[in-house]
Amino acid sequence: MAEQIKTNRPYPIQVKLRDGRSAAIRVMEPHDLDKIVEFAKELPADDLLFLRTDITDRNVVKQWIDNIKNGHTITLLAEIDGELAAYASVHLDQARWTRHIGEIRVITLPRYRGTGLGRRLVAEVFDLARSLGLKKITAQMTTDQTAARAAFEHLGFQVEAMLSDWVEDRRGRARDLLIMTHDVAGFSDRIVA
Numbered sequence: 001m002a003e004q005i006k007t008n009r010p011y012p013i014q015v016k017l018r019d020g021r022s023a024a025i026r027v028m029e030p031h032d033l034d035k036i037v038e039f040a041k042e043l044p045a046d047d048l049l050f051l052r053t054d055i056t057d058r059n060v061v062k063q064w065i066d067n068i069k070n071g072h073t074i075t076l077l078a079e080i081d082g083e084l085a086a087y088a089s090v091h092l093d094q095a096r097w098t099r100h101i102g103e104i105r106v107i108t109l110p111r112y113r114g115t116g117l118g119r120r121l122v123a124e125v126f127d128l129a130r131s132l133g134l135k136k137i138t139a140q141m142t143t144d145q146t147a148a149r150a151a152f153e154h155l156g157f158q159v160e161a162m163l164s165d166w167v168e169d170r171r172g173r174a175r176d177l178l179i180m181t182h183d184v185a186g187f188s189d190r191i192v193a
Contacts, residue, residue, distance in 0.1 A: 008131045009124075011076070017115040021080055025124060028068060028075035028087065035077075036061045039084040042109050049169050050142055052105065067091070074132075076124055078108075078117055085112040088121035090129055090137070100135040122155060129184045137182050142167060142175040149178060157182045 012026035028036075040048065040055040053060050067073040075089040086108035093101050104125055108118045129137055139157055141148045157180040166177035 009127065015078075015117075015120050017080075017112075017117055017120075019115050021115070023078045023080050023085060023117055023120075025076055025078050025121065028065075028077050030065050030069070032077065032084075033058065033061050033065060035084050036064070036087075039087070039109070043107065044110060047107060047110075049171075050145055051107070052140070074125075074128055076121055076128075078121055080112065080117075085109050086117050086121055088118070088125045090125050090132075090134075092132070092134075100133070101138060102129050102132070102134045102136075103138045103140065104129075105139075118151070119155070126184060134184050137184055139180045139182075141178050141180075142169075143178050144175065145178075149180070152180050152182075155182070 012024045014022050014024055016022055036055055037058055048054075048056065053064070055061055055064070064073065064075070068075060071092070072094060073089055073091045075087055077084055078086040078088075086106070088104065088106040090102040090104055093099055093103070104122065106118055106121055106125070108121075126137065138160070139148075139152050141152075143149075143162065159178060160181045161179040163177040163179070165174035167175045169175055
């Protein structure tokens with residue numbers, strides 16, 4: 001069994017947001033299971049519709065925690081006044097030929113969007129990706145997720161591929177999948193809030 005990924009940065013850290021509030025960013029731990037499930041209950045149905053996994057399901061969150069324990073994933077949580085406001089993860093590919101690539105996943109509760117929190121989490125995850133020796137980060141979304149696409153493009157991600165009818169939403173409707181990428185070495189600090 002692989003060990004949990006260690007970070008070079010001493011978490012938790014405090015960051016100032018655009019609205020004047022502070023957020024604590026820390027590494028997700030096994031005891032955060034219930035906090036993640038509660039966070040998922042706060043997300044709008046449309047956000048849940050497009051998540052890669054169903055984080056409202058405790059068993060799915062347990063698998064996520066197992067991936068953290070096994071060194072396949074690292075997740076940063078952002079809390080504001082003790083409430084989980086957002087998370088960002090980098091998921092490491094286990095296939096030998098793509099071990100240099102990680103996938104980023106990030107989501108923020110609607111009431112904290114526009115504060116720079118998601119952007120700051122992405123910057124932190126990129127620092128982690130660099131420290132892990134990753135060369136490229138990917139982000140996947142459906143083509144209907146125009147706000148997510150715009151946010152990633154603003155961060156310098158570029159569309160690498162569009163796969164027609166690649167995913168099905170929770171209602172069974174086919175959706176096109178957009179794959180965006182960014183070179184880790186080329187990532188700039190302009191994204192810091």
